[in-house]
Amino acid sequence: MTARALALDLFLAVEGGRRLQPTLSAFLRRHALSPEDRAFLTHLAYGVFRRLRYLDHLLDPLLPRPERLPSRVRWALRAGAFEFLEGKAGHARVHPWVEEVKKTHPALAGLANAVLRRLALREAPLAVRLSLPDFLLEAWEAFFQEVEFAQAFNEPAPLFVTALGKPDGAKDVKEKGERGLRPGPLPDSFVWEGPAEDFPALGLQPQNPASLFAAQLLGAGPGEEVLDLCGGAGVKAAYLASRGARVRSLDVNARRQRAGERTWRRLGLEVAFETRDLREPIPYRADKVLLDAPCTGTGTFRTHPEARYRLKPEEVRAMAALQTQLLETAAQATRPGGVLVYSVCTLTEEEGEGVVRAFLERHPEFVPEDFACPLPLLRQELGAYVRPEGGLDGFYYARLRRVD
Ligand SMILES: C[S@@+](CC[C@H](N)C(=O)[O-])C[C@H]1O[C@@H](n2cnc3c(N)ncnc32)[C@H](O)[C@@H]1O
Known part of the structure; x- marks a missing residue:
């Protein structure tokens, strides 16, 4: 099983209510991955969830009805969009996710390919850019008189x-x-x-x-x-x-x-x-x-x-x-x-x-x-x-x- 296929399983499990950290640990224990694949899966898992609101903001205008897309395909697009944000070159990020879509939803591979190629940065309100709930950002702004600190929640930690x-x-x-x-x-x-x-x-x-x-x-x-x-x-x-x-x-x-x-x-x-x-x-x-x-x-x-x-x-x-x-x-x-x-x-x-x-x-x-x-x-x-x-x-x- 590829690290990307495992990532999609993981995203679906977390979407279903599981917690990311223990679920990822269980995946890493259960599957014999190379050190590079372990690092890739971990980076992808945290990265996609840390930027999820912004990723959807980039993807949604390119999808006729995002909510009607099968969940696995939607997660593949989110992961591809995350790699786009990370600056990965087009061929290296589009093709592998299209291949993942092909395995389970071959009829949607063309759509996935088109969407991932057309991705572009878009203006977004701060809460969307930071991928945080509106109510919390508003409360922090009122209480701390600033919200810049929240950017750090999207950065990796030692x-x-x-x-x-x-x-x-x-x-x-x-x-x-x-x-x-x-x-x-x-x-x-x-x-x-x-x-x-x-x-x-x-x-x-x-x-x-x-x-x-x-x-x-x-x-x-x-x-x-x-x-x-x-x-x-x-x-x-x-x-x-x-x-x-x-x-x-x-x-x-x-x-x-x-x-x-x-x-x-x-x-x-x-x-x-x-x-x-x-x-x-x-x-x-x-x-x-x-x-x-x-x-x-x-x-x-x-x-x-x-x-x-x-x-x-x-x-x-x-x-x-x-x-x-x-x-x-x-x-x-x-x-x-x-x-x-x-x-x-x-x-x-x-x-x-x-x-x-x-x-x-x-x-x-x-x-x-x-x-x-x-x-x-x-x-x-x-x-x-x-x-x-x-x-x-x-x-x-x-x-x-x-x-x-
Ligand atoms: C922030 S965690 C504590 C972490 C722990 N002090 C540490 O350093 O690892 C909060 C804890 O509160 C416990 N808890 C929640 N409701 C409780 C209750 N009514 N009585 C006793 N413990 C409770 C939870 O089981 C959880 O372990």
């Missing part, structure tokens, strides 16, 4: 890894420099320049620096007790444990927790996992509490490009309501004098400052603390929003101290 293992793991990793590691934007964060490896065997964990900073912001020292709420597979918990904290990680998803537990055990890290729905109060208290809440994920549109076409405005409100409930549990679990860090990998006002502002009005026993963030920021007023540039995910953090 692979960031965090050094785990012993508290001096970063030093060990620097000594492994010959493997192609260079320093990232935070302590213990590195850029991995080689092909993917068995990272836990190297004491490394793939992790975006913006995600790592949420754990670092907690400021948990060796021996300190930490509650990691909505801990998932415990990526942040593992980092905190590697720095000597005693971590209890709670999440409603037992499957995720089991996967994390296996990984962290290999690294010799101890994290106490417990499965709980955190909309209910919990019987634990700690001086350091991290709530890395579920969210709409708009800050991770680079790695989950399909999510932008699925997001509905009402989901932002629904997530903010859930985050508000989870924050109540986190507040109860924070001891007087303790620190509560709230983080989300999204850039909406409602799920960031909105949730925290309403929380502070209900809870005068908490005050927001200023903090320095070494990552580039979009806004720092009540908490901070990370600018998603240079491969960083967009994140929001607030650091709250319980002062009663």
